[in-house]
Amino acid sequence: MTLADQGYDLHTAGSAEEGLKILKESPNFSLIISDQIMPGMLGVQFFAQARKICPNAMRVLLTGYTDMDAIIEAINSGGIHLYITKPWRRDELIYSINQILSRAELLIENQQLNELVKKQNAALLELNKNLEEKVRLKTLNLEQSARELKTSYERIQLILEGAELAMSKIVESRDPYTAGHEQQVAKIACTIARSMSLPNVQIEAIRIAGSLHDIGKIAVPSEILTKPGRLN
Structure with missing residues (x-):
């Protein structure tokens, strides 16, 4: 079974330059596989450029070398995710590719989730900002109403x-x-009320009542109020 048999969309190139051209025309590849020895440039050099074009693609290097220094250079400069040494067995190669593609899918899903979380966080921040502004305006309105109420109360007093x-x-x-x-x-x-520890509001009401307790005299004729003798 080949990769094409598994439903993968494959693109091939005969040289590193051709491969870079294909990547530039469609930089949305999930996986890039390259041999270390190619016409024009080494696989490490190819991946160093391909990494800039397709930063999210998984990169697999095929090499006949077992020199660890060369492998480390490939990982560092080209961002290699997996290297496979020659010769390889087809079933092992396909298995490795399937594994790394699964990893690529997980990375893509993780990136999408991160983007979703960022958008949701931004929306929550905006909502919180709007709520804070509404609370601020409501507080200002309440403070203004309280000032107006106090002014009205003082005017009535x-x-x-x-x-x-x-x-x-x-x-x-x-x-x-x-x-x-x-x-x-x-x-x-008022003196009696204070000695009874009555509330200030009640004491004030008593003061007003005491000041006006003779208000009924207004309706009494003057000749009666000022009569020197006894009333009959």
């Missing part, structure tokens, strides 16, 4: 304090005899 003072003055104007009475009641009530 001023309005309430103004209304409280105005109502207190109106009550005093209706009954000058008790002027300052509301403030004294509020002061005493």
Whole structure:
């Protein structure tokens, strides 16, 4: 059985120059096999150039030499993945080629997985960046809303304090005899509230209530409020 019988697409060249030309025209070969002794250049020299054209191809060198220095040079300069010494048995050669092609397929799959992981990581980084930006904008919006709410609260407080003072003055104007009475009641009530360890919010409500506890006097006619004698 030959490699062609196993369904491989084979391309042959009669010289190193012709082989390099074929590689340049279609640099997507999975496997390159070369003899060490060829017309024009050695197999090591051929692979040194072929490696630049097809960096992902597996490279197999056929050699009749058993000199380890020559083999090491071939591995270092040409990036040889496998060397096979002559003479070889056909079944052993085909087996070795099948093994190295399987290795090539695994390398390709690994590269594809790495590319996929890189793309997914890039997508995740972009997604994370978008989420961080959304969180940042949301935080800014919340901070702005909090500032606006605080400003509104302070404005309402001023309005309430103004209304409280105005109502207190109106009550005093209706009954000058008790002027300052509301403030004294509020002061005493707050002192009692603090001694009871009530919350500040509740103490403030008590103060306002004390300041306005005589507000009903506004609806009472002046002649009744200022009458010197007993009411009947």
